[in-house]
Amino acid sequence: MQSLIGLTQVRESLALDPALLSLMQHWMCIFAAEEKPIRMQVLSRRQLVSVMDSQDEMDPAFEAWPSDVYALLLNYLDQETRQSVCLDTAAGKLHIFPLKQSVAHKNAILLIQHAQLTAEAIALVEHCLQVFNHYAGLIIENERDALTGLLNRKTFDKCVSKILLNDYKPEFRFPLHHYLVIFDIDFFKKINDSYGHLIGDEVLLLLSRLMQETFRDGDLLFRFGGEEFVGVFSCADKDDIVMLLERFQQALAEYRFPQVGRVTISIGYSKMSPHLLPNTVLERADEALYYAKEHGRDQVCCYESLVEQGLLNYSIISGEIELF
Structure with a gap:
Protein backbone atom coordinates (compact mmCIF):
# COMPACT_ATOMS: atom_id res chain seq x y z
CA MET A 1 0.00 0.00 0.00
CA GLN A 2 2.87 2.39 0.68
CA SER A 3 3.94 2.29 -2.98
CA LEU A 4 0.35 3.05 -4.06
CA ILE A 5 0.26 5.95 -1.61
CA GLY A 6 3.52 7.19 -3.15
CA LEU A 7 1.92 7.20 -6.60
CA THR A 8 -1.10 9.20 -5.45
CA GLN A 9 1.19 11.80 -3.86
CA VAL A 10 2.45 12.77 -7.33
CA ARG A 11 0.98 16.06 -8.54
CA GLU A 12 2.60 16.46 -11.96
CA SER A 13 2.45 14.21 -14.99
CA LEU A 14 6.19 14.30 -15.72
CA ALA A 15 6.73 12.39 -12.45
CA LEU A 16 4.03 9.77 -13.08
CA ASP A 17 6.12 7.26 -15.03
CA PRO A 18 8.86 6.90 -12.37
CA ALA A 19 6.16 6.56 -9.70
CA LEU A 20 4.45 3.84 -11.73
CA LEU A 21 7.71 1.90 -12.12
CA SER A 22 8.37 2.14 -8.39
CA LEU A 23 4.89 0.79 -7.69
CA MET A 24 5.25 -2.07 -10.17
CA GLN A 25 8.70 -3.03 -8.92
CA HIS A 26 7.35 -3.31 -5.38
CA TRP A 27 4.29 -5.32 -6.37
CA MET A 28 6.18 -7.63 -8.70
CA CYS A 29 8.69 -8.47 -5.96
CA ILE A 30 5.78 -9.53 -3.76
CA PHE A 31 3.45 -11.28 -6.20
CA ALA A 32 5.77 -12.44 -9.00
CA ALA A 33 9.13 -12.89 -7.34
CA GLU A 34 12.03 -14.61 -9.09
CA GLU A 35 15.65 -15.15 -8.20
CA LYS A 36 17.16 -12.43 -10.40
CA PRO A 37 15.98 -8.78 -10.27
CA ILE A 38 12.92 -8.02 -12.37
CA ARG A 39 13.70 -5.64 -15.21
CA MET A 40 11.02 -3.18 -16.32
CA GLN A 41 10.72 0.09 -18.20
CA VAL A 42 8.24 2.59 -19.62
CA LEU A 43 9.14 3.09 -23.28
CA SER A 44 7.41 5.37 -25.80
CA ARG A 45 7.37 4.91 -29.55
CA ARG A 46 9.40 8.08 -29.96
CA GLN A 47 12.06 6.85 -27.56
CA LEU A 48 12.09 3.48 -29.29
CA VAL A 49 12.69 5.02 -32.73
CA SER A 50 15.36 7.34 -31.29
CA VAL A 51 17.21 4.42 -29.72
CA MET A 52 17.04 2.39 -32.94
CA ASP A 53 18.42 5.34 -34.93
CA SER A 54 21.25 6.17 -32.54
CA GLN A 55 22.53 3.06 -30.79
CA ASP A 56 25.92 4.69 -30.18
CA GLU A 57 24.52 7.93 -28.70
CA MET A 58 22.18 6.63 -26.03
CA ASP A 59 21.82 8.06 -22.57
CA PRO A 60 24.26 6.11 -20.37
CA ALA A 61 21.45 5.81 -17.81
CA PHE A 62 19.31 3.97 -20.34
CA GLU A 63 19.77 0.21 -20.24
CA ALA A 64 19.44 -1.00 -23.82
CA TRP A 65 17.44 -4.04 -24.85
CA PRO A 66 18.75 -6.50 -27.48
CA SER A 67 18.33 -5.15 -31.02
CA ASP A 68 15.84 -7.86 -32.03
CA VAL A 69 13.54 -6.73 -29.22
CA TYR A 70 13.20 -3.23 -30.68
CA ALA A 71 11.81 -4.56 -33.97
CA LEU A 72 9.23 -6.62 -32.05
CA LEU A 73 8.25 -3.62 -29.92
CA LEU A 74 7.91 -1.32 -32.94
CA ASN A 75 5.65 -3.83 -34.64
CA TYR A 76 3.54 -3.99 -31.47
CA LEU A 77 3.26 -0.19 -31.23
CA ASP A 78 2.19 0.04 -34.88
CA GLN A 79 -0.92 -2.03 -34.18
CA GLU A 80 -4.16 -0.03 -34.05
CA THR A 81 -5.46 -1.89 -31.00
CA ARG A 82 -3.14 -3.25 -28.35
CA GLN A 83 -3.58 -5.66 -25.48
CA SER A 84 -1.07 -7.15 -23.07
CA VAL A 85 1.11 -9.82 -24.68
CA CYS A 86 4.12 -11.97 -23.82
CA LEU A 87 6.95 -12.21 -26.37
CA ASP A 88 9.75 -14.76 -26.49
CA THR A 89 13.02 -12.88 -27.09
CA ALA A 90 16.73 -13.69 -26.98
CA ALA A 91 16.78 -12.05 -23.54
CA GLY A 92 13.88 -14.18 -22.29
CA LYS A 93 10.15 -13.66 -21.92
CA LEU A 94 9.07 -10.03 -22.21
CA HIS A 95 5.60 -8.96 -21.06
CA ILE A 96 4.18 -5.85 -22.73
CA PHE A 97 1.31 -3.75 -21.39
CA PRO A 98 -0.20 -0.75 -23.24
CA LEU A 99 -0.06 2.44 -21.22
CA LYS A 100 -2.10 5.65 -21.40
CA GLN A 101 0.26 8.55 -21.57
CA SER A 102 1.48 11.42 -19.47
CA VAL A 103 2.75 14.71 -20.85
CA ALA A 104 6.17 13.30 -21.69
CA HIS A 105 5.10 10.17 -23.56
CA LYS A 106 2.59 9.13 -26.19
CA ASN A 107 2.15 5.64 -27.63
CA ALA A 108 3.98 4.12 -24.67
CA ILE A 109 4.18 0.67 -23.13
CA LEU A 110 5.20 -0.90 -19.85
CA LEU A 111 7.80 -3.65 -20.29
CA ILE A 112 8.38 -6.37 -17.68
CA GLN A 113 11.04 -8.99 -18.26
CA HIS A 114 10.08 -12.10 -16.29
CA ALA A 115 10.53 -15.81 -16.83
CA GLN A 116 6.82 -16.41 -16.49
CA LEU A 117 4.07 -14.24 -15.04
CA THR A 118 1.05 -16.16 -13.79
CA ALA A 119 -2.47 -15.22 -14.89
CA GLU A 120 -3.01 -13.77 -11.41
CA ALA A 121 0.13 -11.60 -11.68
CA ILE A 122 -0.88 -10.32 -15.13
CA ALA A 123 -4.35 -9.48 -13.79
CA LEU A 124 -2.70 -7.61 -10.92
CA VAL A 125 -0.60 -5.55 -13.34
CA GLU A 126 -3.64 -4.71 -15.48
CA HIS A 127 -5.68 -3.66 -12.43
CA CYS A 128 -2.78 -1.54 -11.24
CA LEU A 129 -2.58 0.13 -14.64
CA GLN A 130 -6.31 0.89 -14.52
CA VAL A 131 -5.78 2.70 -11.22
CA PHE A 132 -2.77 4.49 -12.70
CA ASN A 133 -4.64 5.54 -15.85
CA HIS A 134 -7.57 6.93 -13.89
CA TYR A 135 -5.30 8.88 -11.57
CA ALA A 136 -3.08 10.07 -14.44
CA GLY A 137 -6.21 11.32 -16.21
CA LEU A 138 -7.05 13.56 -13.26
CA ILE A 139 -3.52 14.97 -13.09
CA ILE A 140 -3.30 15.56 -16.84
CA GLU A 141 -6.73 17.23 -16.95
CA ASN A 142 -5.54 19.70 -14.31
CA GLU A 143 -2.52 20.55 -16.48
CA ARG A 144 -4.47 21.24 -19.68
CA ASP A 145 -6.09 24.30 -21.21
CA ALA A 146 -9.87 23.77 -21.31
CA LEU A 147 -10.36 25.00 -24.90
CA THR A 148 -7.38 23.61 -26.80
CA GLY A 149 -6.29 20.66 -24.68
CA LEU A 150 -2.71 21.93 -24.73
CA LEU A 151 -0.73 22.32 -21.52
CA ASN A 152 -1.56 25.39 -19.45
Whole structure:
Protein backbone atom coordinates (compact mmCIF):
# COMPACT_ATOMS: atom_id res chain seq x y z
CA MET A 1 0.00 0.00 0.00
CA GLN A 2 2.87 2.39 0.68
CA SER A 3 3.94 2.29 -2.98
CA LEU A 4 0.35 3.05 -4.06
CA ILE A 5 0.26 5.95 -1.61
CA GLY A 6 3.52 7.19 -3.15
CA LEU A 7 1.92 7.20 -6.60
CA THR A 8 -1.10 9.20 -5.45
CA GLN A 9 1.19 11.80 -3.86
CA VAL A 10 2.45 12.77 -7.33
CA ARG A 11 0.98 16.06 -8.54
CA GLU A 12 2.60 16.46 -11.96
CA SER A 13 2.45 14.21 -14.99
CA LEU A 14 6.19 14.30 -15.72
CA ALA A 15 6.73 12.39 -12.45
CA LEU A 16 4.03 9.77 -13.08
CA ASP A 17 6.12 7.26 -15.03
CA PRO A 18 8.86 6.90 -12.37
CA ALA A 19 6.16 6.56 -9.70
CA LEU A 20 4.45 3.84 -11.73
CA LEU A 21 7.71 1.90 -12.12
CA SER A 22 8.37 2.14 -8.39
CA LEU A 23 4.89 0.79 -7.69
CA MET A 24 5.25 -2.07 -10.17
CA GLN A 25 8.70 -3.03 -8.92
CA HIS A 26 7.35 -3.31 -5.38
CA TRP A 27 4.29 -5.32 -6.37
CA MET A 28 6.18 -7.63 -8.70
CA CYS A 29 8.69 -8.47 -5.96
CA ILE A 30 5.78 -9.53 -3.76
CA PHE A 31 3.45 -11.28 -6.20
CA ALA A 32 5.77 -12.44 -9.00
CA ALA A 33 9.13 -12.89 -7.34
CA GLU A 34 12.03 -14.61 -9.09
CA GLU A 35 15.65 -15.15 -8.20
CA LYS A 36 17.16 -12.43 -10.40
CA PRO A 37 15.98 -8.78 -10.27
CA ILE A 38 12.92 -8.02 -12.37
CA ARG A 39 13.70 -5.64 -15.21
CA MET A 40 11.02 -3.18 -16.32
CA GLN A 41 10.72 0.09 -18.20
CA VAL A 42 8.24 2.59 -19.62
CA LEU A 43 9.14 3.09 -23.28
CA SER A 44 7.41 5.37 -25.80
CA ARG A 45 7.37 4.91 -29.55
CA ARG A 46 9.40 8.08 -29.96
CA GLN A 47 12.06 6.85 -27.56
CA LEU A 48 12.09 3.48 -29.29
CA VAL A 49 12.69 5.02 -32.73
CA SER A 50 15.36 7.34 -31.29
CA VAL A 51 17.21 4.42 -29.72
CA MET A 52 17.04 2.39 -32.94
CA ASP A 53 18.42 5.34 -34.93
CA SER A 54 21.25 6.17 -32.54
CA GLN A 55 22.53 3.06 -30.79
CA ASP A 56 25.92 4.69 -30.18
CA GLU A 57 24.52 7.93 -28.70
CA MET A 58 22.18 6.63 -26.03
CA ASP A 59 21.82 8.06 -22.57
CA PRO A 60 24.26 6.11 -20.37
CA ALA A 61 21.45 5.81 -17.81
CA PHE A 62 19.31 3.97 -20.34
CA GLU A 63 19.77 0.21 -20.24
CA ALA A 64 19.44 -1.00 -23.82
CA TRP A 65 17.44 -4.04 -24.85
CA PRO A 66 18.75 -6.50 -27.48
CA SER A 67 18.33 -5.15 -31.02
CA ASP A 68 15.84 -7.86 -32.03
CA VAL A 69 13.54 -6.73 -29.22
CA TYR A 70 13.20 -3.23 -30.68
CA ALA A 71 11.81 -4.56 -33.97
CA LEU A 72 9.23 -6.62 -32.05
CA LEU A 73 8.25 -3.62 -29.92
CA LEU A 74 7.91 -1.32 -32.94
CA ASN A 75 5.65 -3.83 -34.64
CA TYR A 76 3.54 -3.99 -31.47
CA LEU A 77 3.26 -0.19 -31.23
CA ASP A 78 2.19 0.04 -34.88
CA GLN A 79 -0.92 -2.03 -34.18
CA GLU A 80 -4.16 -0.03 -34.05
CA THR A 81 -5.46 -1.89 -31.00
CA ARG A 82 -3.14 -3.25 -28.35
CA GLN A 83 -3.58 -5.66 -25.48
CA SER A 84 -1.07 -7.15 -23.07
CA VAL A 85 1.11 -9.82 -24.68
CA CYS A 86 4.12 -11.97 -23.82
CA LEU A 87 6.95 -12.21 -26.37
CA ASP A 88 9.75 -14.76 -26.49
CA THR A 89 13.02 -12.88 -27.09
CA ALA A 90 16.73 -13.69 -26.98
CA ALA A 91 16.78 -12.05 -23.54
CA GLY A 92 13.88 -14.18 -22.29
CA LYS A 93 10.15 -13.66 -21.92
CA LEU A 94 9.07 -10.03 -22.21
CA HIS A 95 5.60 -8.96 -21.06
CA ILE A 96 4.18 -5.85 -22.73
CA PHE A 97 1.31 -3.75 -21.39
CA PRO A 98 -0.20 -0.75 -23.24
CA LEU A 99 -0.06 2.44 -21.22
CA LYS A 100 -2.10 5.65 -21.40
CA GLN A 101 0.26 8.55 -21.57
CA SER A 102 1.48 11.42 -19.47
CA VAL A 103 2.75 14.71 -20.85
CA ALA A 104 6.17 13.30 -21.69
CA HIS A 105 5.10 10.17 -23.56
CA LYS A 106 2.59 9.13 -26.19
CA ASN A 107 2.15 5.64 -27.63
CA ALA A 108 3.98 4.12 -24.67
CA ILE A 109 4.18 0.67 -23.13
CA LEU A 110 5.20 -0.90 -19.85
CA LEU A 111 7.80 -3.65 -20.29
CA ILE A 112 8.38 -6.37 -17.68
CA GLN A 113 11.04 -8.99 -18.26
CA HIS A 114 10.08 -12.10 -16.29
CA ALA A 115 10.53 -15.81 -16.83
CA GLN A 116 6.82 -16.41 -16.49
CA LEU A 117 4.07 -14.24 -15.04
CA THR A 118 1.05 -16.16 -13.79
CA ALA A 119 -2.47 -15.22 -14.89
CA GLU A 120 -3.01 -13.77 -11.41
CA ALA A 121 0.13 -11.60 -11.68
CA ILE A 122 -0.88 -10.32 -15.13
CA ALA A 123 -4.35 -9.48 -13.79
CA LEU A 124 -2.70 -7.61 -10.92
CA VAL A 125 -0.60 -5.55 -13.34
CA GLU A 126 -3.64 -4.71 -15.48
CA HIS A 127 -5.68 -3.66 -12.43
CA CYS A 128 -2.78 -1.54 -11.24
CA LEU A 129 -2.58 0.13 -14.64
CA GLN A 130 -6.31 0.89 -14.52
CA VAL A 131 -5.78 2.70 -11.22
CA PHE A 132 -2.77 4.49 -12.70
CA ASN A 133 -4.64 5.54 -15.85
CA HIS A 134 -7.57 6.93 -13.89
CA TYR A 135 -5.30 8.88 -11.57
CA ALA A 136 -3.08 10.07 -14.44
CA GLY A 137 -6.21 11.32 -16.21
CA LEU A 138 -7.05 13.56 -13.26
CA ILE A 139 -3.52 14.97 -13.09
CA ILE A 140 -3.30 15.56 -16.84
CA GLU A 141 -6.73 17.23 -16.95
CA ASN A 142 -5.54 19.70 -14.31
CA GLU A 143 -2.52 20.55 -16.48
CA ARG A 144 -4.47 21.24 -19.68
CA ASP A 145 -6.09 24.30 -21.21
CA ALA A 146 -9.87 23.77 -21.31
CA LEU A 147 -10.36 25.00 -24.90
CA THR A 148 -7.38 23.61 -26.80
CA GLY A 149 -6.29 20.66 -24.68
CA LEU A 150 -2.71 21.93 -24.73
CA LEU A 151 -0.73 22.32 -21.52
CA ASN A 152 -1.56 25.39 -19.45
CA ARG A 153 0.59 28.21 -18.06
CA LYS A 154 0.82 26.65 -14.60
CA THR A 155 2.38 23.51 -16.07
CA PHE A 156 4.83 25.57 -18.12
CA ASP A 157 6.73 26.79 -15.06
CA LYS A 158 7.24 23.22 -13.80
CA CYS A 159 8.35 21.87 -17.16
CA VAL A 160 10.83 24.66 -17.86
CA SER A 161 12.35 24.33 -14.40
CA LYS A 162 12.91 20.61 -15.02
CA ILE A 163 14.59 21.30 -18.35
CA LEU A 164 16.86 23.99 -16.93
CA LEU A 165 17.83 21.60 -14.13
CA ASN A 166 18.55 18.91 -16.76
CA ASP A 167 15.82 16.75 -15.27
CA TYR A 168 13.74 16.25 -18.43
CA LYS A 169 15.04 13.97 -21.19
CA PRO A 170 12.35 12.98 -23.69
CA GLU A 171 14.87 11.32 -26.06
CA PHE A 172 18.01 9.28 -25.73
CA ARG A 173 20.11 11.13 -28.31
CA PHE A 174 22.68 13.40 -26.68
CA PRO A 175 23.59 16.17 -26.27
CA LEU A 176 20.16 17.79 -26.40
CA HIS A 177 19.56 21.44 -27.18
CA HIS A 178 16.39 22.94 -25.70
CA TYR A 179 14.52 25.84 -27.27
CA LEU A 180 11.62 27.96 -26.08
CA VAL A 181 9.34 29.12 -28.90
CA ILE A 182 6.47 31.64 -28.82
CA PHE A 183 3.74 31.46 -31.48
CA ASP A 184 1.34 34.37 -31.99
CA ILE A 185 -1.52 34.44 -34.51
CA ASP A 186 -1.29 37.44 -36.82
CA PHE A 187 -4.27 39.88 -36.74
CA PHE A 188 -6.29 37.63 -34.42
CA LYS A 189 -8.32 40.59 -33.16
CA LYS A 190 -9.48 41.18 -36.74
CA ILE A 191 -10.68 37.56 -36.89
CA ASN A 192 -12.72 38.02 -33.70
CA ASP A 193 -14.11 41.35 -34.89
CA SER A 194 -15.00 40.05 -38.36
CA TYR A 195 -16.34 36.58 -37.57
CA GLY A 196 -17.13 36.62 -33.85
CA HIS A 197 -15.54 34.97 -30.83
CA LEU A 198 -17.00 31.52 -31.56
CA ILE A 199 -15.14 31.42 -34.87
CA GLY A 200 -12.08 32.84 -33.11
CA ASP A 201 -12.22 29.97 -30.60
CA GLU A 202 -12.56 27.52 -33.49
CA VAL A 203 -9.38 28.94 -35.04
CA LEU A 204 -7.55 28.46 -31.72
CA LEU A 205 -8.80 24.89 -31.41
CA LEU A 206 -7.94 23.92 -35.00
CA LEU A 207 -4.54 25.57 -34.76
CA SER A 208 -3.73 23.65 -31.58
CA ARG A 209 -4.69 20.39 -33.32
CA LEU A 210 -2.47 21.25 -36.28
CA MET A 211 0.41 21.90 -33.88
CA GLN A 212 -0.11 18.54 -32.18
CA GLU A 213 -0.21 16.75 -35.54
CA THR A 214 2.84 18.55 -36.96
CA PHE A 215 5.23 18.50 -34.03
CA ARG A 216 6.69 15.40 -32.39
CA ASP A 217 5.19 13.35 -29.57
CA GLY A 218 7.60 14.57 -26.90
CA ASP A 219 7.37 18.28 -27.79
CA LEU A 220 5.71 20.32 -25.06
CA LEU A 221 2.98 22.68 -26.31
CA PHE A 222 1.30 25.27 -24.09
CA ARG A 223 -1.48 27.81 -24.49
CA PHE A 224 -0.58 31.00 -22.67
CA GLY A 225 -3.93 32.68 -23.23
CA GLY A 226 -5.56 34.56 -26.07
CA GLU A 227 -3.83 33.86 -29.38
CA GLU A 228 -0.42 33.11 -27.87
CA PHE A 229 1.11 29.63 -27.68
CA VAL A 230 4.47 28.47 -26.35
CA GLY A 231 6.48 25.38 -27.28
CA VAL A 232 9.46 23.75 -25.61
CA PHE A 233 11.48 21.60 -28.02
CA SER A 234 14.39 19.24 -27.36
CA CYS A 235 16.64 18.81 -30.40
CA ALA A 236 19.65 16.57 -30.95
CA ASP A 237 21.07 19.11 -33.40
CA LYS A 238 20.73 22.89 -33.44
CA ASP A 239 19.43 22.76 -37.02
CA ASP A 240 16.52 20.54 -35.96
CA ILE A 241 14.57 23.44 -34.45
CA VAL A 242 14.68 25.30 -37.78
CA MET A 243 13.44 22.21 -39.60
CA LEU A 244 10.60 21.70 -37.09
CA LEU A 245 9.39 25.29 -37.28
CA GLU A 246 9.64 25.45 -41.07
CA ARG A 247 7.65 22.22 -41.33
CA PHE A 248 4.93 23.72 -39.14
CA GLN A 249 4.89 26.93 -41.18
CA GLN A 250 4.45 24.90 -44.35
CA ALA A 251 1.59 22.89 -42.83
CA LEU A 252 -0.11 26.10 -41.68
CA ALA A 253 0.33 27.73 -45.10
CA GLU A 254 -1.50 24.81 -46.72
CA TYR A 255 -4.30 24.71 -44.12
CA ARG A 256 -7.59 26.53 -44.66
CA PHE A 257 -9.71 27.41 -41.63
CA PRO A 258 -13.52 27.22 -42.10
CA GLN A 259 -14.95 30.67 -42.99
CA VAL A 260 -11.66 32.42 -42.19
CA GLY A 261 -9.43 30.80 -44.82
CA ARG A 262 -5.67 31.16 -44.44
CA VAL A 263 -4.23 32.23 -41.09
CA THR A 264 -0.60 33.25 -40.56
CA ILE A 265 1.49 33.16 -37.43
CA SER A 266 4.63 34.93 -36.18
CA ILE A 267 7.24 32.93 -34.29
CA GLY A 268 10.09 33.93 -32.01
CA TYR A 269 12.44 31.54 -30.24
CA SER A 270 15.51 31.41 -28.02
CA LYS A 271 17.89 28.72 -26.82
CA MET A 272 17.50 27.57 -23.23
CA SER A 273 20.49 27.27 -20.90
CA PRO A 274 20.88 26.12 -17.26
CA HIS A 275 22.41 29.45 -16.23
CA LEU A 276 19.39 31.45 -17.48
CA LEU A 277 16.24 32.12 -15.49
CA PRO A 278 12.98 30.93 -17.12
CA ASN A 279 11.78 34.54 -17.34
CA THR A 280 14.96 35.50 -19.20
CA VAL A 281 14.46 32.82 -21.87
CA LEU A 282 10.78 33.75 -22.19
CA GLU A 283 11.64 37.44 -22.54
CA ARG A 284 14.25 36.71 -25.21
CA ALA A 285 11.82 34.60 -27.24
CA ASP A 286 9.25 37.39 -26.85
CA GLU A 287 11.74 39.95 -28.17
CA ALA A 288 12.34 37.77 -31.23
CA LEU A 289 8.56 37.45 -31.69
CA TYR A 290 8.12 41.22 -31.41
CA TYR A 291 10.82 41.67 -34.06
CA ALA A 292 8.97 39.27 -36.36
CA LYS A 293 5.74 41.22 -35.81
CA GLU A 294 7.40 44.55 -36.51
CA HIS A 295 9.11 43.35 -39.69
CA GLY A 296 6.31 41.82 -41.73
CA ARG A 297 4.78 39.04 -39.59
CA ASP A 298 4.36 35.45 -40.88
CA GLN A 299 8.00 34.60 -40.18
CA VAL A 300 10.35 32.88 -37.72
CA CYS A 301 12.97 34.88 -35.81
CA CYS A 302 15.70 33.52 -33.55
CA TYR A 303 16.82 35.75 -30.69
CA GLU A 304 20.47 34.66 -30.81
CA SER A 305 20.65 35.19 -34.58
CA LEU A 306 19.17 38.67 -34.25
CA VAL A 307 21.78 39.51 -31.60
CA GLU A 308 24.62 38.22 -33.80
CA GLN A 309 23.36 40.46 -36.61
CA GLY A 310 23.30 43.47 -34.27
CA LEU A 311 19.51 43.80 -34.55
CA LEU A 312 18.93 43.10 -30.83
CA ASN A 313 21.00 43.34 -27.64
CA TYR A 314 21.48 40.52 -25.16
CA SER A 315 19.15 40.90 -22.19
CA ILE A 316 19.33 39.24 -18.77
CA ILE A 317 16.46 39.52 -16.33
CA SER A 318 17.28 39.59 -12.62
CA GLY A 319 14.15 39.85 -10.49
CA GLU A 320 12.20 42.78 -11.92
CA ILE A 321 15.31 44.50 -13.30
CA GLU A 322 16.29 44.02 -16.92
CA LEU A 323 20.00 44.41 -17.60
CA PHE A 324 21.51 45.01 -21.06
